[in-house]
Amino acid sequence: AKQNRVAKNVRFKGSVKDAENSMPLMNVNIYIPELGIGTSTDENGLFSIVLPTGNYSCRMSYIGYGTRTEKINIRQETQQEFMLQSDTKLDEVVVLANKKDENVSRTNMGVEKLTMNEIKRMPALMGEVDVIKAIQLLPGVQATAEGGSGYSVRGGSADQNLIVLDNATVYNASHMFGFFSVFNNDVVDNVELYKGDLPMKYGGRLSSLLDVQLKDTYTDKLKGSGGIGLISSRLMLEGSMGERTNWMVGGRRSYADLFLKASSDESLNKSVIYFYDINAKISHRLSNKDKLSLNLYMGNDKFGAASVAEFSYGNRVGSLTWGHVFNESLISKISLNASNYHYMLQSKLDKASIKWEAGITDLMFRWDWNQTLNRNLKLTYGATSTLHHFNPGFITQPDYPDFRIPKNKALEHGVYLSAEQKFTDKFTIRYGLRWSIFQNLGSATVYSYDKNYEVADSTQYGSGKIYHTYHALEPRIGMVYKLSETSSVKANYARNTQFIQLANNSSAGSPLDLWFPAGPNIKPQTVDMLSAGYFRNFNENNIETSVEVYYKKMNHVIDFADHAQLLLNDKLDGEIRSGKGKAYGIEFMVKKNNGPLTGFINYTLSRSERTIPEINEGKTYLSPFDKTHSINISAAYQLSKKWSVSAAWIYATGNPTSYPTGRFEINGEYFPIYSGRNEYRKKDYHRLDLSVNYVPTHKPGKKWQGEWNFSLYNAYGHKNPWIITYDQNTASGIPNAEMTYLFSMVPSITYNFKF
Numbered sequence: 001a002k003q004n005r006v007a008k009n010v011r012f013k014g015s016v017k018d019a020e021n022s023m024p025l026m027n028v029n030i031y032i033p034e035l036g037i038g039t040s041t042d043e044n045g046l047f048s049i050v051l052p053t054g055n056y057s058c059r060m061s062y063i064g065y066g067t068r069t070e071k072i073n074i075r076q077e078t079q080q081e082f083m084l085q086s087d088t089k090l091d092e093v094v095v096l097a098n099k100k101d102e103n104v105s106r107t108n109m110g111v112e113k114l115t116m117n118e119i120k121r122m123p124a125l126m127g128e129v130d131v132i133k134a135i136q137l138l139p140g141v142q143a144t145a146e147g148g149s150g151y152s153v154r155g156g157s158a159d160q161n162l163i164v165l166d167n168a169t170v171y172n173a174s175h176m177f178g179f180f181s182v183f184n185n186d187v188v189d190n191v192e193l194y195k196g197d198l199p200m201k202y203g204g205r206l207s208s209l210l211d212v213q214l215k216d217t218y219t220d221k222l223k224g225s226g227g228i229g230l231i232s233s234r235l236m237l238e239g240s241m242g243e244r245t246n247w248m249v250g251g252r253r254s255y256a257d258l259f260l261k262a263s264s265d266e267s268l269n270k271s272v273i274y275f276y277d278i279n280a281k282i283s284h285r286l287s288n289k290d291k292l293s294l295n296l297y298m299g300n301d302k303f304g305a306a307s308v309a310e311f312s313y314g315n316r317v318g319s320l321t322w323g324h325v326f327n328e329s330l331i332s333k334i335s336l337n338a339s340n341y342h343y344m345l346q347s348k349l350d351k352a353s354i355k356w357e358a359g360i361t362d363l364m365f366r367w368d369w370n371q372t373l374n375r376n377l378k379l380t381y382g383a384t385s386t387l388h389h390f391n392p393g394f395i396t397q398p399d400y401p402d403f404r405i406p407k408n409k410a411l412e413h414g415v416y417l418s419a420e421q422k423f424t425d426k427f428t429i430r431y432g433l434r435w436s437i438f439q440n441l442g443s444a445t446v447y448s449y450d451k452n453y454e455v456a457d458s459t460q461y462g463s464g465k466i467y468h469t470y471h472a473l474e475p476r477i478g479m480v481y482k483l484s485e486t487s488s489v490k491a492n493y494a495r496n497t498q499f500i501q502l503a504n505n506s507s508a509g510s511p512l513d514l515w516f517p518a519g520p521n522i523k524p525q526t527v528d529m530l531s532a533g534y535f536r537n538f539n540e541n542n543i544e545t546s547v548e549v550y551y552k553k554m555n556h557v558i559d560f561a562d563h564a565q566l567l568l569n570d571k572l573d574g575e576i577r578s579g580k581g582k583a584y585g586i587e588f589m590v591k592k593n594n595g596p597l598t599g600f601i602n603y604t605l606s607r608s609e610r611t612i613p614e615i616n617e618g619k620t621y622l623s624p625f626d627k628t629h630s631i632n633i634s635a636a637y638q639l640s641k642k643w644s645v646s647a648a649w650i651y652a653t654g655n656p657t658s659y660p661t662g663r664f665e666i667n668g669e670y671f672p673i674y675s676g677r678n679e680y681r682k683k684d685y686h687r688l689d690l691s692v693n694y695v696p697t698h699k700p701g702k703k704w705q706g707e708w709n710f711s712l713y714n715a716y717g718h719k720n721p722w723i724i725t726y727d728q729n730t731a732s733g734i735p736n737a738e739m740t741y742l743f744s745m746v747p748s749i750t751y752n753f754k755f
Contacts (some may be wrong), residue, residue, distance in 0.1 A: 010077050011243055013048045016041050016060060018102060019083035027370050028084070031059040031328035037288035038325045040370075042216050044189055049288050050243055060084065061328050061372060077220070103544050107420060107430040107478045109490045109533045110195035110548060112138045116188055121598060121636035123648050123691035124711040125179065127229035127750030131212060132173055132181035135193050137632040139548075139587035139602035142652055144625065146685070146722045146743070148178030152625035153195050154550060155583030155608025156207030159502030159515075160525075162198075163210045166281070166295040168319040169362055170212075171341035172513055175275040175301055176254070182299050182315060186225050186236035187250040187279045189215045196529045196550065197478060197494045200418035200432040201368055201382055206498045206527045206554065214281050214295060217246045225754035231256065232275075244285040251278045272304040289325040294318075301511075313343035313511045329372040337364040342391075343511055354397045356568075360515045361389040376422040380432075386412040388500065390515055393568050405570045409441040410517045411466075412499055418476075426482040434474040438499040439466045440519050445570075449521065453561070453574045468520050472497035487536040498525045501558060503566040514566060521573040523556040544591040554581035559612055562674065579612030581623065599635035599646075606630070616677035622656040624678060629653045646691045654682035654721070688715040706753040717744035 016028045024045025031038035032049070034056050039049045051074050061067045065084050072078070112135070119134045132149040135141055144150035150158040163170040165183075173182050194202075194209040202209050217223075217238040226235035236250035253276040261269050277299030284292045300314030321335040342359030368382035392405035418432030442461035446468075450456045461467040478492040501522075503514040518524040533548035556578045560566065564575040585606030592598050608626040615621070629652065636646040656678035663672050695707040714720075723740050 009050050009052055009243065010074060011048060012051050012072065012074055012078050012080075013046070014078075014080040014082060015045045016047070016062075016082045016084060017045055019085045025062055025084065027331060028060055028062045029325070029328040029331065029372065031061070032056050032288075033059060035288075038328055039288060039291070040323070040325055040331050044213070044216065046216065048285065050285065051288075059328060061375075065375065067328075067375070103546065104486060104488045104535045104537055104541075105428075105480065105482065107428050107480045107490070108194070108197060109478065109492055109535075110140070110197050110531055110550070112193040112195070113190065114193075115190045116185055119185065119191075121644075121646055122634055123646050123689035123713075124709055124748065124750065125689070125713050126231050126746065127709060127711055127748035128180065128227065128232065128234075129185050130181050131183040131185065131188060131191055135191065135210065137600075137602075137634055137648060137650065138193060139589050139604050139630075139632070140195050140550075140585065140606070141193070142625070142627050142630055145178065146720045149174035149181045150178060152627075153193075153208040154552060154585065155606060155623060155625055156552075157502075157623075157625060159504075160205050160207035160498060161210060162202060162205035162208070163212070164202075165212050165297060165317055166214050166293075166319050167321065167335045167366065168295070168297075168317045168337040169339040169364070170297075170315055170317060171339060171360055171515070172313065172315060172511060174511065175277070175299065177511065180232070180254075180275065182277055182297070183212055184234055184236070184250050184252050184277060184279055186227075186234055187214055187248060187281075189213050196496070196527075196531065196552070197476065197492045198496060200380060200416040200434055200476060201366070201384070203384075203414050203416075203434055203436050203474060203496065204412060204498060204500070206496050206525055214279065215248055216281070216283055216293070217248050219246070223755065225752075227750050227752040229750040230748055236279075245282065246284075247280075247282045249278070249280045252276060272302055272310075275299065275301040291323045293321045293323075295321075308348055310346045310348065311344070313341075316340040316342075331370045333368045335364075335366045335368075337366070338362065339364075341513065341515075343513070345512075354395060356393060356395050357391070358393040358512075358514065359391050360513075361391075363387045378420045379418070380420075381415075381417040383415045384413065388412060388517065390500075390517060392514060392516065392570075392572070395568070403568075405568060406443070406445060408444065408517055410499070411437075411439040411441060413437040413439075427479070429477070429479040431477040432475070434476070436472040436474060436497055436499075438470040438472075438518060438524065440468040440517060441465070442467055446520050447571055447574065449574055455571065455574070470499065470518060470524050472524065472526070486538070486541060487534070489532070489534050491532045492530070494529050496527050496529070501525065503560070503572060512567065514572075516572055519573065522558070522576055523578065525554065525556050525558065527552050527554045529553075542592060542594050544589070544593070546587075546589045548587045548589075550583075550585060550587075552581075552583040554583070557581040557610060557612075559610060559615055561614065563671070577612045577614045579610060579615070581608070581610045583608040583623075596638045597635065599633070601633050602631070604630040619676070621677040621679070624656055626656050626678075627653045642695050642697070644693045644695075646693075648689045649686070650689075651686040652684065654684045656680070657682055682721045685720050687713075687718055687720060689713050690715050704753065704755045706751060709750045709752060711748045711750075713746040713748070714743050715745060719744060 016025045028041040030047050039047050041047045053074050056072050058070045058072045120129050136143045136151050140154045142152050144152055144158050163173050190213055192211045198209045220240050222239040224237045232254040234252040238248040240246045254274045257272045257274045260271050280296045282294050297317040302312040304310035317339050319337045323333045325331050339362040344357045346355045364386040366384040371379045388410045390408035395403040414436045416434040420430045422428045442465040443463040444461045446459045447455050448457045474495045476494040480488050480490045482488045499518045500515055529552045531550040535546045537544050558576050558578050561575050587604045589602045591600040608623040609620050610623050611620040631651040634648040638644045657680055658674045659680050660672035661675050691711040693709050698705055
């Protein structure tokens, strides 16, 4: 008897890259006309679609590339890489291997993209490469404290940086007070830093966006990677469940507390100091046009001294995203996101037991659309809505009533429309508008203040009542003109608005973060930024060079009054002063991408100032994040198949600071008299990090691959200031300053593996 052959479903996977520079292309429309189904590439240029066996046409369309069609023969699971040429070059899909970069042709400027392969070539801190430490080496970016994960972008404060993990906001990106970041390098695919000119779908921050994208695995086999170090270890596993579902899970934990338990000293073996984090991601293809992704993160730090005190802080982050392909030119993504940052400080002394908790929680909905109208015009549009919950502080204490600073709530909405239009082969422009709305919600007590910032009156608002609203229009425009195939000039203008800010006057980056909203007494901060640049590549685009200049004009920028009480203060807005600010600078960058020697050199010359009437007698002063000169050099050299070395040298002008010059006495208490605001500087910062990597010979057929990393942080042991504390000789009245530094020289060793 003759049997009918039934077509089986198999997975067709692939990637799409720009043939000019081998960079992944995001949101390329993949369409199979014979079946009327399709999908799109993700942030990494990857796609996956299930097809019945057979012969088909694979149609790919992307702005500036027109529509390309490639014949595919599907008999079994197939994986293919496509390299797309610009429509000004070829009329078909071609496969090319010349490695180039898109920095010349893209309309964005002030954008830095790092893959994990690039980050892993940089020296490690305590044996582990780190996303935040890597971006602190980029032009225009400076660490706010030694070893910390806070950073300033083009003269802005740390809270002016938006950090997102697969669409969800991360409010504190640090472990162990910043010596590690919350990003496990085994689960991260790549990171993008936008220095002011944010994508139109993002708002709410003045200075930058750090977009951290997790791996979206397509493996059909169980794979893993990890590392074992002196301070912490990590493990990541990835695999699939059937043809449509892929998953990934990763975790890290430090284990200094395990060594403490081995101590014979009771005060040590009952102490704790550790951090952990867990990432999980699962992606499921509901159909050939629909994809559902769930991303979860949980991390925590805990420090405790035996029966005396305990301190913990951490993040909880989650996002659920549904992507739908309507047709080859229209794609939508709906995302539900949740973010929480919290901390707890507890004293366990019998007569002074106290517990303090605070934090912030966000619930967000966003709907983003990508539409290709023709080969030269692409639109992006959408809307977002966020509910902010602010918890300024809650204290419980035995035998005393609980003390709570009233919680705050606010709604933040945004709608946007952006277009990218290619007018000629040489000239492309990107333009758009974002409309942001911020609404304060009751219940609340709003205070009004007199000219001396004393409470003059108060008004009560009921639960759920919108008692104040701000509107903001944020136009953004960018353009690129290609002078040649390897050079271009660019210009950008962007307006950004920030409605929530951080009360933290610690230069060392304390995790006691208190976020608070704009309201009747605090106007939202705004910035207007102009930037321009010249970009030129050499040696077949293996060497990238750029010069960028920027000017930022800020309004309603905040600072705090002298001796401000920021924590556990229900009248915090009375401690805040606002005024104007400006920042300007020039950034130089040279980068080598390929060959045995890779790396970059960058130099930034900049200035950041504030002018606030009630501070420094109304005179303009340097912001705490002003650094006149900044130099970063990072290089990696492949000595052989087994050995590679890397080094990074960092130099920056010392941060501005205020020193006490005397004191005054009131009722027996002494108070310092400070110099003008930020008229002195700390010592200049510089250090050298070194790293050596050894990869043993890999035996054919063996799945396990291991390598050793030997790192030296601050190789010549320079004592960089962390914090400066002051005291005063009560007899002579002479003030003294004492500098605390964290590290001199820190060696580490880590065994990394994958299978």
